[in-house]
Amino acid sequence: MAERNPRIALIEPVGGHGGMNYYDYGLANGLYHNGVEVYYYTCDETDKIYEDKVKTYLYYRKIYNKSINKFRRLLLFVFGAIRSLTHAKVNKIKTAHIHLFGVEPIDFLHIFLIKLFGFKLTATVHDVESFYLSDKDKWYRNKALNWIDKFIVHNEICKKELLESTTVEVSDISVIKHGNYLPFVEPLLSKEEAGKQLGMPTDKINLLFFGQIKTVKGLDVLLNSLKYLSAEERSKINLIIAGKVWKDTFANYQQIIDENDLNEVCITRIEYIPDEEVHLFYSLADFVVLPYKKIYQSGVLLMSMSYQKPVIVSDLPAMVDIIKDEENGYVFKTNDTQSLAATISKVIANPQRSGDIAQAAIDTVSNEFDWKLIGKKTTEVYHSIL
Structure with a gap:
């Protein structure tokens, strides 16, 4: 039987580094109002809001610090992922939610770790064009996509192209709109x-x-x-x-x-x-x-x-x-x-x-x-x- 009020691990490392925090907190707030307890794992460049509604953990630390070499940043990313997944597991969370803008090797690794920890996985696909990869890259993309249980896209156009460019089953795709920015806009000045x-x-x-x-x-x-x-x-x-x-x-x-x-x-x-x-x-x-x-x-x-x-x-x-x-x-x-x-x-x-x-x-x-x-x-x- 499905849980009445599930706990969800929203795992999104970009956060405040690239403006994804607006989307993440909008979604988390919407989930909160539907009885979902959200644990949000993101980078240390994210300003915490909705602290009474969303549990935010800045476990992806220094992963965008360009003064640190790429190999060390990769290690910090992996450490942040393991720390986030361990915390979610301790808190008896069963489902993780990620965003996909493509499936690069780092995304493959991230998805692998999430599944290694035994989570059910939902992915919101934002950029379908990036799924049109060369043949040599499709093996790791298809493997990663096979590990994802459910996909969310924002319109029928994305759904159609995702079906055309991957082996994802139509029954695993839900069309759910991108939310507005009304909770985040500041009052306009003259x-x-x-x-x-x-x-x-x-x-x-x-x-x-x-x-x-x-x-x-x-x-x-x-x-x-x-x-x-x-x-x-x-x-x-x-x-x-x-x-x-x-x-x-x-x-x-x-x-x-x-x-x-x-x-x-x-x-x-x-x-x-x-x-x-x-x-x-x-x-x-x-x-x-x-x-x-x-x-x-x-x-x-x-x-x-x-x-x-x-x-x-x-x-x-x-x-x-x-x-x-x-x-x-x-x-x-x-x-x-x-x-x-x-x-x-x-x-x-x-x-x-x-x-x-x-x-x-x-x-x-x-x-x-x-x-x-x-x-x-x-x-x-x-x-x-x-």
């Missing part, structure tokens, strides 16, 4: 105050490109679209680009800026944006642009909507699954610079419409992406393997 703190202008319509900068995020599409705006339209906007480059180089984007005479339009902060500044950028923004070329689920999209900011998104399936054009956001054709330019022209011409769009956006994330509902569905997954 645009003027945010601009003052960031040292950025407030006298124009501010378009925001926020988050990790990598090829599939389509920043080049956004920059190239601006050349199709009239001189008058360009004089009315600023494009704020804020985020860290990942497996890419900003020189490629700077070249587009230079070649199209966009230096007066673009304001850049090409670095990791600390948590305490996130609300400043959203306070400064009038619209958030997500010109992605490929995506399975966007945390930036849900964060933008949680901050009640109107979004402009490409018409990828994962985006239009959430955004309805001119209802709770704006949609343009993926990779089509002229389509994006036309959408930007539309919002420039009628910025007052953004208030209704933003309200519809926050209604969407409040009603459809609530963590308590997600916690209920995730609890059902746990019960199915206990």
